[in-house]
Amino acid sequence: MAGQGTTVATAPVETARRAHVGNGKARALIGPGLCTFLIFAVLVALGALIFPSSYFYRVGTLVWINTLAVTGIVVLLGYVGLVSLGHAGFFAIGAYATAIGPNYGIPSPLAMAGGVALAGLLALVVGRPILRLSGYYLAIATLGLGMLIWMVLSKEAWLTGGPDGMTVSGMNARNLFKLVGLKLKSAEAWYWVAGFVAAIGAAIAVNLANSPSGRALRAIHDSDVAARSLGIDVARAKSRAFVISAIYAAVAGALLALANGYITPETGGFMHSVEMVTMAVLGGAASVFGALVGALILTALPQLLTVFADYEHMVLGAIMVVTMIAMRRGLVPFIADLWNRRKS
Amino acid sequence: MSLEIDGIGIAFGGIKAVDGVSFTAKPGEVTSIIGPNGAGKTTLFNLVSGVYRASSGTVRIDGRDVTGLPAHELARCGMARTFQNLQVFPQMTALDNVMTGCHMQEKSNLLADLLGLGPARRATARSRDAAMAALARAGLADLAHRPASEMSYGQLKRLEIARALVTGCTILLLDEPAAGCNAVETREVDDLIHAIAEEGKTVVLIEHDMRMVMRISSHIVVLDQGRKIAEGGPEEIRTNSQVIAAYLGVHGAAEAEAAAHG
């Protein structure tokens, strides 16, 4: 079988969607993308209802930002079956552009857009040669790319502040809400913005899965050769997926920079790339709901385990190994299967 | 459109897997490629459909040289194929498998796809209709929503035919479409191929079932060890002593005989 090497442990997109996007009628009526957006919106609001303090809002913001970045991984890994170990590089490009822009008189929104465009452009340029590779070769090429970006961020201290990182000045989400007469704390404002963007990101990814382009991507996942025989330009389709996922990462990075007000080169480090992929496979790389569940668990867990900070690496590593051995398709499909089996 | 193969060949590490093979497949006819295992039949398909790059020879579609075009561009020239050892999309449903075959007809851009705009939805709806029709034609309508990973070998063979049909191809390469099918299913596949050719499509068939080959082929090309050893109508091939020696054997010749008269 072709693609044995690249066949990711992912659930059929169909199954995951059917199990988690309510019933089919609602989807047919308003479309799967809008349906996903509404579910995410409800979850964002639910969080706001139960959060007792700014600290929770800050963690919640992080969850949505990670969900957004991981949705990009879902497009690349879950839909097409391509593994990237360098996506933190794109994340960091978005973050640093947003941080550096205001220092040179470029307003935050423009700097953000510039960073996202830069990440997309870089993905487009390096994507063509890199995506000819598959399996281990692709993993290592993306890893090398990510490391190079990380090195530039750590070494060019005049621009990036070096290993110590840099503060981010400029935009505050509070002001957005002030425009419509809402007075929110800064942490709350960023929570809503991050949640809103993550919901849009999820809707777009679901739209894609159900579209002609998305079917082409999923076809490549299952059989490269068959996809070609149907007239699908595989190189072009892969390149598009790579650019889309880089843009997701860069937008998430820009949001993080603004919401945190501070960034370090570690946002572009190997560990962060690995975390993103781990979130995707833990939740289930085939669906945006997997991205959400993975991001939620791996963002909240370290907060709960602060007393065990010394063991954080061991816990993360163990989760990666155990997930891949015991539930290869991730938590969401795993639980969906259990649920379906109980019902029938 | 006619498919003209001229002196095509490829070598793997010094071994000529296909060596200077020429033939022409005409529209409205079934041209069969037969020969013993390892004769180079599937390799020939891979050369023609752009999976491998030929080291010699040319492929023409209606006189236009398409040698060396990548597989997806050949598909855009109207060539579609099925695979000997199955290349379905196991994680998709049967319907989604066939809908993917509509890719070239889907006029929707990436932006519309991402935002779920009208063009994307309409393209999807049209593809769904076309795919359902093709599934019905291949006798798989009942299984439309079944994941491909849960279908039988014979069903998957027909799924691949349905998927190839919706591409709107004019040239169809079928690699052992009846493998794994029982007698009834074989008969159905047989009728389906016959009907496809009747529509004026150019069908090229690799098949081991001699009854089927003799029944539906207008033209037969015999390969042995990468070379063409004979070519002609069913009658000619059945009685060709070289073909009997290399491939058919006495039993096969008898079976082919039975098919001709049965």
Place this chain on the structure above:
Amino acid sequence: MSELLQFLISGITVGAIYAAIALGFTLIYNASGVVNFAQGEFVVIGGMTAAALIGAGVPVWIAAPLAVIAGMLVGVLLYRLAIRPAGQAPLVSLIIITIGASIFLRGAMQAVFDKQIHRYDGFSGDAPLRVGGATILPQSLWIIGGSVAVFAFLAWFLNRTRAGRGIRATASNRMAAALVGINTGRAMNLSFALSAAIGALAGVLATPVTFTSYDVGVLMALKGFSATMLGGVGSPLGALAGGLLIGLIEALTAGYISSDYKDASAFIVILLVLFLRPQGLFGARIMERV
């Protein structure tokens, strides 16, 4: 001239370390088809264990073998607890499993030892020897000698011994190997144990020169990878040559271009190799059958 010689010496020294790591990669890859992202952790286990033992007053000639044995045990555990249970997992799962194992081991090292940087004295003292206009540490000779010895041992072991031939047979076709009576499970255990031992040995030898700490494993693994890729995945000779080349390129980059970007040179080499010649210097092209 003496400056160039100095760069070459330091390049060959670190290159020999990378070569040893690359040989470890190659051994596991050949036996199991797994690219083990945790390979760098064996180097750290070797270095940290030796440093802890020597720090506790154990003589080096006892500490070094113990550290190698510790690495070997972890290698076998890695195979039994993480790789074998995964069975015929898709490649992406295997990548994530070995990265997970590497992160786990890093965390474990931090918990068992500490976050400090460690070193101990060179085996034959730290007085530099003069060669031409340059100097060389006696420990560098240990490192280079160690890598050459590992290569020679592997060549002998894989070609001349029954157990080694078992590994090669398992690598080329596990099913067929099992059918002709080779204990493929033992071959896999053995290759992980040996590979880990090689990594740990590299760590033990390198620590007096390069120092070690709980978190250098990732970088070590990546350098070892670059070497493997450059030489051609699966080829022991390629691993050796690739390691030395990466070491030299790195030392020359640090010497003549920028020491900030010496680590970058390895990744630029990987990317170039992947674009221009994915099979590496000594690898063979593989064609997919449809």
